[in-house]
Amino acid sequence: MDNLMICADLLHGIHLPDIPGLSLRNFRDERDFPRIHRVIAESAQADQVETAETVEDITRRFQYLHHCDPFRDVLLVEISGETVGYGRVWWEVESSGAWIGAMTGALLPEWRGLGIGRLMLTLAEKRLRAIAFQMERSGELAPAARRFFEMWISFYEQDKRALLEAHGYTIARVENLMKRPNLEDIPDAPMPEGLEVRPVLPEHYRLIWDAAQEAFQDHWGYLLPSEEDFYAWQSDPDFDPTLFQVAWDGDQVAGMVMTWINQQENVKYNRKRGYTEGICVRRPWRRRGLARALLARSLRALKDRQMEEAYLSVDSQNLNQAFRLYESVGFCLDRQTACYRKEFFDEPGSK
Numbered sequence: 001m002d003n004l005m006i007c008a009d010l011l012h013g014i015h016l017p018d019i020p021g022l023s024l025r026n027f028r029d030e031r032d033f034p035r036i037h038r039v040i041a042e043s044a045q046a047d048q049v050e051t052a053e054t055v056e057d058i059t060r061r062f063q064y065l066h067h068c069d070p071f072r073d074v075l076l077v078e079i080s081g082e083t084v085g086y087g088r089v090w091w092e093v094e095s096s097g098a099w100i101g102a103m104t105g106a107l108l109p110e111w112r113g114l115g116i117g118r119l120m121l122t123l124a125e126k127r128l129r130a131i132a133f134q135m136e137r138s139g140e141l142a143p144a145a146r147r148f149f150e151m152w153i154s155f156y157e158q159d160k161r162a163l164l165e166a167h168g169y170t171i172a173r174v175e176n177l178m179k180r181p182n183l184e185d186i187p188d189a190p191m192p193e194g195l196e197v198r199p200v201l202p203e204h205y206r207l208i209w210d211a212a213q214e215a216f217q218d219h220w221g222y223l224l225p226s227e228e229d230f231y232a233w234q235s236d237p238d239f240d241p242t243l244f245q246v247a248w249d250g251d252q253v254a255g256m257v258m259t260w261i262n263q264q265e266n267v268k269y270n271r272k273r274g275y276t277e278g279i280c281v282r283r284p285w286r287r288r289g290l291a292r293a294l295l296a297r298s299l300r301a302l303k304d305r306q307m308e309e310a311y312l313s314v315d316s317q318n319l320n321q322a323f324r325l326y327e328s329v330g331f332c333l334d335r336q337t338a339c340y341r342k343e344f345f346d347e348p349g350s351k
Contacts, residue, residue: 047159183309
């Protein structure tokens with residue numbers, strides 16, 4: 001264990017699996033991106049999780065990290081110099097005021113069941129707990145604020161589910177992934193009177209972004225966005241405002257569907273799928289059929305781009321009954337993801 005190149009405080013009191021060649025280290029530089037990509041891709045394939053993420057996508061994501069120091073908050077697990085595990089932690093604040101210690105991770109399937117996953121989870125929790133403790137000491141986090149560890153996973157990731165549940169995590173929320181298997185028989189849904197859809201111009205990006213944040217703040221688990229989020233949104237290679245369906249009432253954004261197409265994913269899985277995501281309507285314009293009208297326009301826009309199916313995600317407990325709306329225009333449940341959470345109270349070293 002001569003190659004434990006992570007903070008010594010993080011390892012204090014931690015039991016390390018007796019695996020020859022095991023080493024742990026933090027992120028170093030861009031040379032780690034291909035290693036991270038391989039672990040994520042091979043882990044996803046083993047778990048039947050669809051992803052077409054590239055090394056370039058990971059590089060771009062790291063450019064816009066917030067509340068995350070990759071040189072302290074990214075963990076790489078290696079066996080005799082080969083990267084077999086990857087984990088990253090960061091923190092967010094919900095609109096409810098709750099502090100969220102978020103984490104993500106992947107472990108190659110051949111190295112599961114040996115205690116590495118448990119080690120990665122323990123180290124992630126310890127790092128997040130330390131961050132929360134330091135924020136409380138500095139006055140950035142109220143002592144009374146609720147604090148949660150959180151990880152979103154697919155229901156297909158059975159190894160992660162078992163690991164999380166064995167360590168006291170429970171499902172806090174379920175997200176439904178819905179598919180419209182074809183783009184035929186799109187319903188006729190006229191725009192509400194007084195509203196119009198206009199082409200999206202660069203000067204509209206900030207207005208659209210702010211309107212979406214205002215609309216989504218009613219949703220469970222809404223996270224306060226950062227400027228990095230705004231610029232990351234525009235830097236995505238699939239960002240295509242020509243597909244957006246944005247309804248205006250004068251100079252006010254009333255609602256939108258931020259339609260997009262993942263070209264890499266379509267090539268990899270040999271399909272023609274478009275995404276009708278970012279569906280939202282601001283409060284003054286709700287209950288007038290606007291979401292349905294914009295969604296129908298979005299489906300037609302995808303059909304015009306020669307797409308053959310559409311996909312979206314929705315909170316299974318959406319307060320606005322969005323699930324029923326999407327069913328009414330031809331979407332059906334395809335997969336589910338779950339938000340696992342565990343509330344914590346103790347300070348570093350208190351246990």
